[in-house]
Every structure is written in structure tokens, then in C-alpha cells.
Amino acid sequence: MANKTVKILLIDDDDDDYIMTRDLLSEIEGTRYELQRAMTYDKGLELIDQKSHDVYLVDYRLGERTGLELLREAINNGCRAPIIMLTGQGDKEVDVQAMKAGSSDYLVKGQINAPLLDRSIRYAIERKRSEEDIYRMAYYDILTGLPNRFLFNDRLKQAIALAERYNRLVAVLFLDLDNFKRVNDTFGHHMGDKLLKKVAERINLCMRKGDSLSRQSTDDSVDTVARLGGDEFTIILSEIHHLEDAAKVAQRIFNALSLQFTLDTYELFISASIGIAIYPHDGKDVSSLLKNADAAMYHAKSEGKNNYQYYRQSMNASALERLTLENNLRKALERNEFVLHYQPQVDIRTGEIVGLEALTRWQQADGRIVPPGEFIPIAEETGLILPLSDWILHTACKQCKEWHAAGFPDIAVSVNISGQQFQQKNFAKTVNRVLEDTGIKPGDLFLEITESTIMHNTDMVFTTLYELSRLGLRLIIDDFGTGYSSLSYLKRFPIHAIKIDRSFVKEINTSPDDAAISKAIISMAHSLKLKVVAEGVETKHQLAFLREQACDEIQGFLFSRPLPFEEVLKLLSREKKGSGIVFSILNRIRDMAPRA
Numbered sequence: 001m002a003n004k005t006v007k008i009l010l011i012d013d014d015d016d017d018y019i020m021t022r023d024l025l026s027e028i029e030g031t032r033y034e035l036q037r038a039m040t041y042d043k044g045l046e047l048i049d050q051k052s053h054d055v056y057l058v059d060y061r062l063g064e065r066t067g068l069e070l071l072r073e074a075i076n077n078g079c080r081a082p083i084i085m086l087t088g089q090g091d092k093e094v095d096v097q098a099m100k101a102g103s104s105d106y107l108v109k110g111q112i113n114a115p116l117l118d119r120s121i122r123y124a125i126e127r128k129r130s131e132e133d134i135y136r137m138a139y140y141d142i143l144t145g146l147p148n149r150f151l152f153n154d155r156l157k158q159a160i161a162l163a164e165r166y167n168r169l170v171a172v173l174f175l176d177l178d179n180f181k182r183v184n185d186t187f188g189h190h191m192g193d194k195l196l197k198k199v200a201e202r203i204n205l206c207m208r209k210g211d212s213l214s215r216q217s218t219d220d221s222v223d224t225v226a227r228l229g230g231d232e233f234t235i236i237l238s239e240i241h242h243l244e245d246a247a248k249v250a251q252r253i254f255n256a257l258s259l260q261f262t263l264d265t266y267e268l269f270i271s272a273s274i275g276i277a278i279y280p281h282d283g284k285d286v287s288s289l290l291k292n293a294d295a296a297m298y299h300a301k302s303e304g305k306n307n308y309q310y311y312r313q314s315m316n317a318s319a320l321e322r323l324t325l326e327n328n329l330r331k332a333l334e335r336n337e338f339v340l341h342y343q344p345q346v347d348i349r350t351g352e353i354v355g356l357e358a359l360t361r362w363q364q365a366d367g368r369i370v371p372p373g374e375f376i377p378i379a380e381e382t383g384l385i386l387p388l389s390d391w392i393l394h395t396a397c398k399q400c401k402e403w404h405a406a407g408f409p410d411i412a413v414s415v416n417i418s419g420q421q422f423q424q425k426n427f428a429k430t431v432n433r434v435l436e437d438t439g440i441k442p443g444d445l446f447l448e449i450t451e452s453t454i455m456h457n458t459d460m461v462f463t464t465l466y467e468l469s470r471l472g473l474r475l476i477i478d479d480f481g482t483g484y485s486s487l488s489y490l491k492r493f494p495i496h497a498i499k500i501d502r503s504f505v506k507e508i509n510t511s512p513d514d515a516a517i518s519k520a521i522i523s524m525a526h527s528l529k530l531k532v533v534a535e536g537v538e539t540k541h542q543l544a545f546l547r548e549q550a551c552d553e554i555q556g557f558l559f560s561r562p563l564p565f566e567e568v569l570k571l572l573s574r575e576k577k578g579s580g581i582v583f584s585i586l587n588r589i590r591d592m593a594p595r596a
Contacts, residue, residue, distance in 0.1 A: 005032045006121065007052065011044035011070065012037065012059040012086065017109065021057065027114040031122075041065040048074045048081075055104075055121055056083045060094060068097060075102045080132065082124035104128060141227040143193055144200035152226035152234055156286045159238040163279055170238050170279035171246035174293035175203070175253065177231040178271045178305040181381065185423050186460075187266065194263050195270070196231065202256040203233060206249065234290070243278060243310070250274045250308040271306035273297055282311045298322060301377075326378050328364065333387055338362055340395055341562035344571065345414065345533060345555045348547050353575055355412040355446065357555065358396040359562045360388070380420065389421040393431070397438040397445060399565050404440070408572050414446040416478060419453040423460070428467035435471070442472030446497075450478050454493065462493065469494035476533065480521060490528055497552075498525050502536025505556075509541045522549045 010021055018037050025033040036053070038044035041062045048056060056074075058067040071083055082104035087094055095106045104124035107116070139151035147155065156172065163170045177199065184192040203225050224236045237246055253274065261268045275296025283289040296311040303309060332338060342356035362370040379385040393415050400413040421427065435442055447468065454461045454477070465475060477490075480498040490498075500521055507514045518534070525532045534546050537556030546554055563571060 005034050006054045006125070007034050008036070008055050008057060008121070009044070009047055009053040010035060010037045010057045010059075011041075011062065011067070012057070013039045013062060014059065017059065017086070020109075020112075021117075024112065024114045024117050028118045031118065033121075041070055044070060045073060045077075048079050049077060051079070051081070053081060055081060055124055057086055058083055059086045060088065060098075068094070068101060071098065071101050071103055080128070082128040084120055084124055144197055144227050146200050146204075146233075147226040149226065149228045152228070152236070153286050153290075155224070155226075156236055156289065159236050160279055160285065160289075163238065168238070169240050169243070170236065170289075171240050171249075172277045172279070172289045172293045173235040173237065173246065173250060173253075173308075174275040174277075174290070174297040175233040175235065175272050176274075176297050176301070178273055178301070180231040180270070181383070182419060183268065183270070185420050187263075191263055191266070195261060195268065196227070198261055198263070199231075199257065199270070200225070200227060200233070202259075203235070203253055206252040206256050207235070234293070246276045246278065246310075247308060250276065254306070254308075273300035273305050274308040275300055275311065276308060277311040322378070325370070325375065326382060329362075329375055329378055329382070329384055332362060332364075333384075333391060335365065337364055338388065338391065339564065340392065340399065341564055342413070342568050343555050343562040344560050344568075345553050346559055348543075348551055348554050353411065353572060354553065355414055356400075356568060357414040357448070357562075358392060358416070360392055361562075380418065383420070385418045385420050386424070389418045390430075392416075394434050394438065397434055397440050400444060401438050401440045402565075403569065403572065404444075406569055406572075408576075411572065412444045412446055412474075413440075414448050414476065416448045417453070419450070422449060422453050422464065427464055428471065431468060431473065432471055443474065446474045446476050448476045448478040448499065451480065465493050465495075490525075490530070495530060497531035497533055500532060500534045500551075502556075505534050505536045505542055505546075506538075508545050509539070515545065518546075519549050522546075522551055526550070 008025070010018060012018060012021075022035055025035055036047070038047050044056075044058070044062070047053070056079075058070055060067040062070065067085055071085065074083065083102070085095075085098040085103045085106040087098075087106055087108055088110075098106050104127060105120045107120055139148060140146065141148045156170075159170050162168065180192065180195075183195055207224055224238075226234045228234055235249070237249055240246055253272065257270060257272055261270065275293045275298070277283060277289045277293035277296060279289055282292045292311040296309045299312075300307050300309040339361050340358045341361050342358055344353045345355040345357060346352070347354050360372055360376075362372075362375050364370060376385070379388055396413050396415045400411065403411050424430070431445075431447070435445065454465070468475060474496040475494060477495055477498045479501045498521070500518055504514045504518050504521075508518055509515070522532050531552040533553040533555065534542075534551050535555050537543055537546065537554045537558050539558060542556075543554065543558060560571060
């Protein structure tokens with residue numbers, strides 16, 4: 001404590017005690033002590049509440065009240081500075097009561113000298129610092145400095161008690177960052193931790209005094225924001241008057257998080273999903289409110305992310321269904337419940353099936369087919385997408401080899417590559433190992449990668465794409481037109497083809513905008529010597545338009561739904577004989593008059 005002024009508050013109504021304490025402190029060398037005095041119980045409590053002193057010396061006798069009462073009340077109000085009790089006669093029972101109540105030390109007035117007083121003050125301060133360190137480790141998140149789950153639960157319990165007493169509303173906001181795992185996978189956990197700290201700061205800045213708990217906090221500030229773990233944050237709003245007040249706070253958070261984050265040399269943009277539960281409507285205890293706010297947050301995720309949702313009773317059922325789905329998903333690979341179906345890709349000029357896109361289906365033990373839209377997002381959130389993606393790649397290549405052996409050597413297979421899979425280190429070596437294991441040629445494998453995947457960490461993407469290209473694989477940009485659609489990466493990266501997203505093809509004959517976009521994509525791709533594949537083709541009019549615009553390949557329900565492996569062999573055999581649906585439709589298209 002050298003070179004530091006230690007501020008002391010003496011709460012004592014005896015002038016002689018004040019003079020004695022002042023004189024003893026003046027004798028101490030090496031530390032500057034600044035003494036202030038309060039002569040009454042109420043004044044002492046008022047000054048303690050200001051939290052402007054380093055240590056408190058409290059006389060046991062304070063008129064009609066006792067220092068022991070003041071000690072208990074001060075600690076109950078949130079005082080965390082050390083309090084030393086001064087007793088007149090060294091009553092052991094009083095001393096024990098003082099220590100049990102939270103006193104840092106006790107001194108008998110007639111036995112106090114300067115060294116003893118100095119040592120007691122210094123030890124009390126150091127002991128309190130150690131206690132504070134332990135307290136913060138137990139109740140605060142080390143990374144962000146926010147309250148952790150234990151302290152948050154305590155704060156919420158207190159807020160509920162006050163709300164019940166004064167007939168108030170309490171809101172609990174459960175916030176989860178959208179696609180945060182992608183940040184860790186792309187830039188590393190060190191960068192992810194930096195982002196979490198910045199997010200915590202921004203959320204804290206969104207909190208106004210009126211959003212806070214109205215009770216006294218256990219440290220210097222009232223904390224209403226907590227980090228439960230990972231990228232999950234929770235917020236207590238204890239003084240809302242209307243249900244929509246919680247939505248206003250949620251919107252403030254969205255606005256704050258929408259601004260660019262600059263971390264080292266990287267510029268990141270993120271969003272969040274927030275679930276809102278209200279006391280007493282959505283729960284009357286800590287567990288119920290947190291569970292229901294969590295369910296509402298997952299509903300916000302399912303609604304497209306970057307939004308808030310209030311809890312509804314029906315969400316409990318959907319949350320349970322999602323949890324059951326996640327648990328079953330973890331066991332699905334072990335149980336061999338995944339199968340691949342393949343959708344033909346047709347050359348628009350010759351009518352030949354030139355490739356097959358591998359599409360995953362999950363057939364549960366009870367026979368239910370779970371659509372990819374239900375389990376793929378969960379697989380991505382839980383990390384299960386990686387083993388699943390590896391299985392898909394290996395199985396598709398293996399079955400492609402079987403088609404070749406069955407007499408269809410020109411058929412290629414397309415596999416969708418997840419962002420997490422693509423961003424793994426040595427991904428190109430993994431693909432090469434699969435080619436060697438299954439025996440198919442690199443030119444027979446197409447890898448379909450979304451725009452959003454290749455626009456993250458472009459230096460790594462550049463290296464990986466060229467490694468794949470050098471192996472002889474062909475690369476396709478999937479869902480083109482729905483993301484960044486930047487000409488720069490089409491020029492820079494070794495891309496072989498692009499796929500027009502089905503959202504443009506669907507209205508291609510009724511929407512002038514979609515028709516113009518599709519026409520422009522085809523023209524641009526051909527000028528860059530890239531092939532164009534249109535997906536989602538369902539009508540002969542869509543086919544006629546795409547054929548007129550010289551689109552290269554097409555796929556969709558007009559030709560075939562996705563088929564299991566065995567049915568693919570039958571389809572290939574029929575088309576080889578010229579008796580299949582593809583030839584039939586294309587012959588009719590050739591007879592159609594050109595578009596005006």
C-alpha cells in the first residue's frame with residue numbers, strides 16, 4: 001500500500017476514540033491514512049453506501065443501536081470493503097458474533113497501538129482482496145468480466161422476489177450469436193474470444209439504468225448482462241412496464257451488433273437471435289424463465305435468425321422436439337440411418353444425363369424421412385456436420401465407382417461441401433485420400449461450394465481451391481445469385497461452373513426480373529468460359545427458356561426427383577436405350593416454337 005492514500009471511515013460517537021484513532025494513524029510510517037468520521041448509525045450507513053472508503057472502523061456501541069447491527073446491514077446492502085469492529089472490553093462472545101457476521105477483524109480499544117492498528121488495516125485489506133479474487137472467479141466470467149450463470153441466477157431470483165412484492169414485470173432475454181462457430185472455425189478461437197469480449201461491451205452499453213435490477217448490487221455496479229457460456233448471453237430487465245419494453249431493448253442490441261467489428265486486421269459483421277420470456281406470464285421461477293427464453297431464442301433461429309421472439313407455450317413442444325432430434329442425430333451415423341439420393345443433371349443440348357448431385361436423406365429407425373432442412377442446421381450448430389460430410393463424400397465417390405463398373409463410365413457425381421468441412425486444414429488432402437480409397441478419377445467428382453463459404457478468409461480459400469484444382473477436381477459455385485455474386489472471385493478462383501439458384505428459375509417465365517437475372521448470369525458465365533447449371537427446373541416452359549438462353553445443364557423435378565442408388569441404375573439404363581423421360585421431354589421441346 002506504499003504511496004497510496006488509504007481512506008478510512010470511523011463510525012464512533014466518542015470524541016476521545018476519534019482523537020486516539022487519528023493520532024495512532026499519524027504515527028504510522030510508509031502509508032498515508034486519510035480519516036473521516038461519522039458520529040451516528042444512520043450517517044455511518046449513508047457513507048458506507050457511497051462506497052468511497054477502503055476500510056471501515058465501527059464502534060460496537062452506537063447509541064441505541066450496535067455496530068454489529070450496522071455491520072450486518074452494510075453487508076446486506078452490498079458493502080464489500082473490510083469492516084473492523086472496535087470493542088470496549090474484549091467480550092469474546094461479541095467478537096465471535098462480529099466475525100461470523102462478516103467483520104474482517106476486531107480490536108479492543110484499550111489495547112490498540114499504532115503497529116497493531118496498521119497491521120489490522122493492512123491485513124483486512126489484503127484478505128478482502130483475496131476474497132474478491134475468489135469471488136470473481138466463482139461468480140464472474142473470466143473472459144468478458146460479466147456475471148456468470150451462478151451470479152445471474154441469484155440476480156434473477158432477487159428480481160423475481162422484488163417483482164412479486166411490488167407487482168412488477170421482469171423480462172429475461174436469452175441471446176445467442178448467429179453462426180458464431182464459423183468465426184472460430186475460420187479465424188481461430190483466439191479471434192472468437194476477442195469478438196465475444198467486444199460483443200459483451202456493446203451489449204453492456206445498450207443497458208440503461210432503468211433496465212437494471214433495482215436492488216443494490218454485490219459490487220460497484222449493477223450488472224444485468226451475463227455470459228452463460230460460449231456465445232450465449234442473458235439479460236435481466238426488472239423495471240419494464242409494458243411487454244414491448246423488452247423488444248425495444250432487443251432492438252437496441254441488434255442495432256449495436258450490426259455495426260462492424262474490427263479485430264486485428266479483420267472486419268467482421270455478426271448478428272444475434274434473442275428469445276424473450278416475461279415474469280410472471282412465462283414462468284414464476286428462475287428455471288422456467290430461462291428455459292422458456294431459451295426456447296424462444298431457438299424459435300428466433302428457426303425464423304431466419306437476426307430477430308427476437310417472445311415465448312409462446314407451443315415452443316416447449318418444439319424445443320423438446322428439437323432436443324430429441326439432436327440426440328437422435330448424434331446416433332444416426334452409428335446406426336447407418338443416412339442414405340444418399342441422387343438427382344440427375346442433364347445436358348440441355350443432347351439430353352444425356354452427365355452427372356448426379358448427391359443429396360442426403362435421414363431415414364430414422366421408425367421409417368420417418370427427416371428433410372435436410374430440419375437436420376442440416378442442427379448438424380452445423382453442433383459440429384456433427386463434419387463426420388456427416390466426410391461420410392457423404394466417401395459414399396458418393398464409392399457409389400459413383402459402382403455406376404462406372406455397371407457400364408456408365410461417363411457419369412460424374414456432385415457433392416455439396418459444407419463451410420466447416422471446406423475450412424478444415426488439409427481439406428484437399430482429405431479429398432485426395434477419398435479418391436484413392438474409392439478409385440474414381442478426379443474429373444468425375446464435382447465439389448459444390450456456396451458463395452458465402454469462399455468469401456470468408458479468402459487467402460485460405462484461394463490456396464485450397466487451387467490445391468483441389470491441381471488434383472483435377474471440378475468446382476461449382478452453388479446457389480449463385482443469392483449471396484455475394486462478386487465477379488472478382490469468379491475471375492480469381494479456379495471455378496468450372498456456376499449453378500443458378502432455384503429461386504430465380506421458379507419465376508423465370510412470370511417475373512421479368514428473374515428472367516433478366518438468369519439471362520445475365522448465363523451470359524456472364526459464358527464470357528468467363530464457365531458452364532451454367534440451372535436447378536429447380538419443373539416445367540417445360542422453364543426448360544424452353546433456359547435452352548433458348550444456351551444454359552448448359554439442368555436438373556429438377558421435370559426430369560426426375562432425387563433417387564436412391566438402385567433406382568439411379570434403372571434410370572441410367574432406360575436413358576441409355578433412349579426410352580426415358582429425359583429424351584421424351586427434350587424431343588417435345590425441340591418441336592416447340594421459339595420464344596417471341
